[in-house]
Amino acid sequence: MSDANAITCDVAVLGAGPGGYSAAFRAADLGLKTVLIERAPTLGGVCLNVGCIPSKTLLHAASLITEAQAFRAHGIDFGSPRIDLDQLRAHKDGVVGKLTHGLARMAKARKVEVVQGTGTFRDAHSFDIALTKGGTAAVRFEKAIVAAGSEAVSLPFLPKDDPRIVDSTGALALPQVPQRMLVIGGGIIGLEMATVYAALGSRIDIVEMLDGLMAGADRDLVRVWQKHNASRFNRIMLKTKVAGANAKRDAIHIRFEGEGAPEITEAYDLVLVSVGRVPNGRLIGAERAGIAVDARGFVTVDRQMRTNVRTIFAIGDIAGAPMLAHKAVHEGHVAAEAAAGKPSHFDARQIPSVAYTDPEIAWAGRSEDDLKADGATFGKAVFPWAASGRAIAMARDEGFTKLLFDADTHRIIGGGIVGVHAGDLISEIALAIEMGADAVDVGKTIHPHPTLSESIGMAAEVFEGVCTDLPPAKR
Numbered sequence: 001m002s003d004a005n006a007i008t009c010d011v012a013v014l015g016a017g018p019g020g021y022s023a024a025f026r027a028a029d030l031g032l033k034t035v036l037i038e039r040a041p042t043l044g045g046v047c048l049n050v051g052c053i054p055s056k057t058l059l060h061a062a063s064l065i066t067e068a069q070a071f072r073a074h075g076i077d078f079g080s081p082r083i084d085l086d087q088l089r090a091h092k093d094g095v096v097g098k099l100t101h102g103l104a105r106m107a108k109a110r111k112v113e114v115v116q117g118t119g120t121f122r123d124a125h126s127f128d129i130a131l132t133k134g135g136t137a138a139v140r141f142e143k144a145i146v147a148a149g150s151e152a153v154s155l156p157f158l159p160k161d162d163p164r165i166v167d168s169t170g171a172l173a174l175p176q177v178p179q180r181m182l183v184i185g186g187g188i189i190g191l192e193m194a195t196v197y198a199a200l201g202s203r204i205d206i207v208e209m210l211d212g213l214m215a216g217a218d219r220d221l222v223r224v225w226q227k228h229n230a231s232r233f234n235r236i237m238l239k240t241k242v243a244g245a246n247a248k249r250d251a252i253h254i255r256f257e258g259e260g261a262p263e264i265t266e267a268y269d270l271v272l273v274s275v276g277r278v279p280n281g282r283l284i285g286a287e288r289a290g291i292a293v294d295a296r297g298f299v300t301v302d303r304q305m306r307t308n309v310r311t312i313f314a315i316g317d318i319a320g321a322p323m324l325a326h327k328a329v330h331e332g333h334v335a336a337e338a339a340a341g342k343p344s345h346f347d348a349r350q351i352p353s354v355a356y357t358d359p360e361i362a363w364a365g366r367s368e369d370d371l372k373a374d375g376a377t378f379g380k381a382v383f384p385w386a387a388s389g390r391a392i393a394m395a396r397d398e399g400f401t402k403l404l405f406d407a408d409t410h411r412i413i414g415g416g417i418v419g420v421h422a423g424d425l426i427s428e429i430a431l432a433i434e435m436g437a438d439a440v441d442v443g444k445t446i447h448p449h450p451t452l453s454e455s456i457g458m459a460a461e462v463f464e465g466v467c468t469d470l471p472p473a474k475r
């Protein structure tokens with residue numbers, strides 16, 4: 001297509017995930033003529049379409065099932081659940097649809113022009129677009145924000161094109177409730193999907209190459225999860241890997257190697273591969289715009305999210321770890337503001353992480369294991385949920401809340417929570433870290449009773465030695 005017919009704009013955003021749509025909407029709100037290029041039929045990216053939202057919809061269903069079952073021991077028996085997979089799938093799709101339609105409406109309301117197609121750089125001021133409806137287009141821009149995300153890593157030695165071997169997108173499609181399921185990879189995504197399928201009735205094995213699950217989370221948090229889940233999963237194989245796979249008519253037969261490997265080949269009806277995600281930096285023609293991409297495929301950026309080409313920014317999964325939606329959104333805002341000439345920087349003190357498993361695990365700021373590895377001096381306080389009236393009332397007192405403090409200033413520098421709703425509770429710790437709050441600030445903040453959030457105030461009191469909800473500290 002000749003440049004005379006090109007769509008022109010101040011800012012072109014490549015990719016409409018949480019990073020891309022947030023950047024485009026902020027740019028438009030700042031008065032910039034904005035074009036948003038997306039290859040998928042709907043806005044929202046991985047997170048909304050095949051990630052955060054559908055997985056949490058299914059995890060909510062899973063928690064209803066397990067909570068109802070657990071309450072048999074407390075006098076309420078709903079009987080065995082009858083699961084209509086078509087209806088559950090339709091509910092999940094409905095949730096996603098509601099949100100994607102909302103995004104499309106918001107793009108329209110802001111006059112963000114959405115171009116549906118796959119974009120690649122032609123040069124440092126234009127994209128070539130292979131339009132989804134057929135044909136091509138060009139977008140000429142003053143500035144660009146690259147938000148093209150990441151994709152699931154596949155394992156080359158697994159049989160190709162077998163519907164019984166899926167990635168997270170395939171698992172979220174709920175093709176069936178398999179009798180026997182293998183989850184390869186004990187990270188957050190794998191364990192969330194394992195939680196869903198276990199509740200639906202599958203017998204689950206989990207295999208992980210490392211010596212622990214959920215890398216990045218403190219081990220004391222993970223231990224609580226593991227104890228609570230001891231009977232939920234058939235087998236958790238650590239320091240073990242898949243050595244070979246054979247697709248037979250009856251099942252996928254897997255051979256394992258390592259410390260936890262069973263002696264015989266195991267057969268599975270569904271295998272979920274969740275061994276990580278790779279950035280899409282090598283798939284966008286970055287070299288034609290002169291943009292530096294590192295060996296792993298991440299686009300390198302500075303604190304204003306600028307690439308080495310000053311007028312081109314990169315955000316979200318493609319711009320570095322952690323690959324999380326809320327990081328992408330904040331980076332998107334920074335990039336749009338910087339593109340509009342504002343002095344914005346990405347200077348977050350913390351980016352919270354949450355495993356929406358059962359129980360949930362959430363952490364923010366420095367982790368205890370990292371601080372120890374660095375040889376840092378720090379303070380620590382723990383409030384066990386066994387002393388939380390609310391947790392006991394919910395029959396979920398297995399968790400705890402942990403705060404980590406700067407040894408000199410007593411400011412909160414990190415924290416972790418394991419227990420139900422940990423993902424919602426962690427925001428208070430995130431805010432405390434961002435605001436430079438210390439133990440007295442949090443301990444003296446009146447938290448409502450009886451709530452799980454009280455455990456954060458009480459952990460701060462524990463640190464100050466003034467908690468009256470635990471036995472007296474030994475002198």
Ligand code: FAD
Pocket residue numbers: 014015016017018019020037038039040044045046047048050051052053055117118119120147148149150168169189280283284315316317318323324325326327328356
């Ligand atoms: P993406 O969401 O990946 O969006 C990139 C978009 O760019 C896509 O829509 C893609 O189609 C488009 N695109 C790519 N290349 C091109 C091109 N050349 N032309 C046009 N369009 C292109 N994160 C959380 O914070 N919380 C969670 O609970 C959570 N759960 C998850 C569960 C699962 C199963 C998965 C897979 C991920 C989960 N994540 C979660 C991670 C989260 O989804 C990502 O961190 C987030 O989506 C990254 O946003 P992004 O804007 O960088 O990119």
